[in-house]
Amino acid sequence: MKVDAIRPDRLMAGQREAMARDIAMLSSWRDGFVEVACPACDGQGRIDLYAKYGLQHHRCADCGTQYISPRPTDEMLGRFYALSENYAYWAAHIYPASAETRRVQVFRPRLELVRRVLADRGRKGGTLVEVGAGYGILLEEAAATGLFDRCIGLEPSPRLAEICRDRGIEVIERPYETTELDQPADIIVAFEVIEHLFRPADFTAWLFRSVRPGGLILLTCPNISGFDTLLLGHHSTAVDHQHLNYFTPTSIARLLERFGFIDVTVTTPGRLDVDLVRRAWREGLVDEATLGPFVAHVLATGDDALDQHLQQFLQQASLSSHMMAVARRPDAAGAETAP
Numbered sequence: 001m002k003v004d005a006i007r008p009d010r011l012m013a014g015q016r017e018a019m020a021r022d023i024a025m026l027s028s029w030r031d032g033f034v035e036v037a038c039p040a041c042d043g044q045g046r047i048d049l050y051a052k053y054g055l056q057h058h059r060c061a062d063c064g065t066q067y068i069s070p071r072p073t074d075e076m077l078g079r080f081y082a083l084s085e086n087y088a089y090w091a092a093h094i095y096p097a098s099a100e101t102r103r104v105q106v107f108r109p110r111l112e113l114v115r116r117v118l119a120d121r122g123r124k125g126g127t128l129v130e131v132g133a134g135y136g137i138l139l140e141e142a143a144a145t146g147l148f149d150r151c152i153g154l155e156p157s158p159r160l161a162e163i164c165r166d167r168g169i170e171v172i173e174r175p176y177e178t179t180e181l182d183q184p185a186d187i188i189v190a191f192e193v194i195e196h197l198f199r200p201a202d203f204t205a206w207l208f209r210s211v212r213p214g215g216l217i218l219l220t221c222p223n224i225s226g227f228d229t230l231l232l233g234h235h236s237t238a239v240d241h242q243h244l245n246y247f248t249p250t251s252i253a254r255l256l257e258r259f260g261f262i263d264v265t266v267t268t269p270g271r272l273d274v275d276l277v278r279r280a281w282r283e284g285l286v287d288e289a290t291l292g293p294f295v296a297h298v299l300a301t302g303d304d305a306l307d308q309h310l311q312q313f314l315q316q317a318s319l320s321s322h323m324m325a326v327a328r329r330p331d332a333a334g335a336e337t338a339p
């Protein structure tokens with residue numbers, strides 16, 4: 001898959017200007033930012049890495065999670081997303097221009113991940129909850145499969161919640177913090193959510209409360225120890241002003257286990273690493289010395305089949321920069337059975 005299909009180049013100049021204004025807005029609130037400990041393990045020890053967009057990044061000395069501290073508070077983040085010109089620009093230009101491509105190239109593969117997770121664990125659909133339902137495309141596709149008894153979207157943005165309702169989706173128009181489900185979910189999914197949150201630990205505790213005993217959760221987020229993120233470092237597009245938390249496969253597992261989840265499996269189904277690294281090289285953000293002669297040689301061939309082989313290898317070796325964590329809440333006390 002190529003980046004251009006879902007982020008059309010011709011529209012990205014306007015997006016960059018909107019993003020620059022967003023960053024300026026966030027920076028102007030810096031005096032109110034707060035220091036935090038590691039979002040995965042709560043450890044205090046850390047190594048200072050670099051500042052990007054005026055935000056200081058650290059690496060947890062204990063679990064390897066990269067994170068921004070000091071960071072905007074919950075209240076600031078709510079205000080930020082409500083006022084974001086970048087989000088408004090995506091809604092007005094990029095999503096409409098790429099909606100059908102996204103349906104095919106992003107949302108159907110996501111649904112396929114969900115189906116495979118259920119099938120691998122011998123589950124039927126039951127109630128599916130998506131946190132951050134956005135435009136509702138995943139839930140629309142999920143409902144059409146007939147696999148689930150009920151599909152619910154949590155979507156705090158009034159504009160997006162409206163779009164979901166227009167698609168016939170059951171929507172809870174609230175942030176997760178103030179949401180109590182009327183019945184526990186069989187599976188909760190959250191694609192590209194946890195990296196944005198002020199307190200991932202609170203979210204993990206909420207997931208545990210909101211899924212039924214024996215139920216599953218599925219999260220996706222960047223993997224800071226992947227091909228794109230390790231080779232490009234602070235030049236990686238995964239490292240931005242909206243992502244506050246950058247887990248590794250082991251550190252996200254640690255976070256989930258801290259709050260009682262079991263059977264945690266982390267995979268890296270990412271499909272963009274090779275294209276992203278080649279683009280950064282072409283744009284002069286990294287040089288051959290950084291990539292090393294082997295990677296530079298492979299990328300210079302520009303052979304689609306070779307790109308696919310390399311990307312498949314990264315997926316299979318858990319080395320892509322986009323990861324998925326699946327975990328289970330234990331069955332009710334005393335009823336736990338061996339898997």
Ligand SMILES: [Zn+2]
Nearest residue numbers: 038041060063
């Ligand atoms: Zn840590």
